[in-house]
Amino acid sequence: MYEYVMAPEQDVVISSRVRLSRNYEDLPFSPKLTREYAEEVIDRTTTAVFNTENGAAFTFLRMGDLEEDARSRLVEHHLISYDLLKFINYSAAMISSAGTVTVMLNEEDHIRFQGLLPGLQLERSAEMALKLDEAVGEKYPFAFDPQWGFLSASPANTGTGLRASVILHLPALAASGQMGAVMQTIAKLGLTVRGLYGDGSEARGNLYQLSNQATLGRSEEDVIRALSAAAGQVVEHERGMREQAEKKDLLQLQDQLMRSWGELMYARLMNVGEFMKRYSDIRYAASMGYLHAPLPGLDALMMDAQPGSLGVRSGKLMSPRESEILRAQVLRDELKKLVSE
Secondary structure, eight states, rough: OOOOOOOTTTEEEEEEEEOOOOOOTSOGGGGGGOHHHHHHHHHHHHHHTTTSSSGGGGGEEEGGSHHHHHHHHHHHHTOOGGGGGGGTTTOEEEETTOOOEEEESHHHHHHSEEEEEESSSSEEEEEEHHHHHHHHHHHHHHHHHHTTEESSSGOOOBSEEEEEEEEEEHHHHOOOOOOOOHHHHHHHEEEEEEBTBBBOOOOOOGEEEEEEEEOOOOOOOHHHHHHHHHHHHHHHHHHHHHHHHHHOOOHHHHHHHHHHHHHHOOOOOOHHHHHHHHHHHHHHHHHTTTOEEEEEHHHHHHHTTTTTHHHHHHHHHOHHHHHHHHHHHHHHHHHHHHOOO
């Protein structure tokens, strides 16, 4: 079985992501971006990135050249944003071989630099994004105002242009009915809680995205520090609720969670909604030691079982029924490899 390495706080925190919004100072911002200017953004950025120390590790992808499933897979694996797909005739992405760094081109802003790592690793994620940001900015200056900071097509991104987020697995908090209180506390800190894929998405599988709202008037360090501290508090709260649930009725908790393991191992049809519920249960069970499975492996399987990723795996356009059949088959096959008795 493949040896997975656990990241910090990965029993609760699935991943950490930091994005930086940037615009070239001499090119029109997004609303006035023509195809000619969009190509200039792509040419400048690819030239600069490919010439960095690790430039050879990046793959360049034009969104318009990809099939719909392939584009969806990139979103499902958090390598690009949904918003990048709003501009598929203009947009592109550069993705590192490890999938830890992405450069999105011609989204809402000219560039979005992204650092992505498992567990609670916001500082390291920020370092990766900022390093690439500095390398590109040295060659082609970004729009910057001494008073307001980095300028953006959206006022919400003016300032540092930094958006940081962590994806949290909170099944015990959700079951206790305390998520409302947690969200109110988070809002008072200038942070927000969304679904798995950001604005407008559902919190399927008890997965929540915690992120900063303001980018103006705060340094990158302050934003990262505040979000890391808040995430740490939520992690401790979730762990405390898990311990309470275990003490209240251990057998009932184990029975509830392990039933989902049985469903996943023997089901012949599995829609994505049901799968996310079952995934949440077996991830919870694994984090408590009831099921011997590596959390990074379960998280990778969760992304691979999403609709776009399944479509890429099949290599064809599937009906909903075919997708449910393939998902159930993939889950049976992969869980056999991941779980040890």
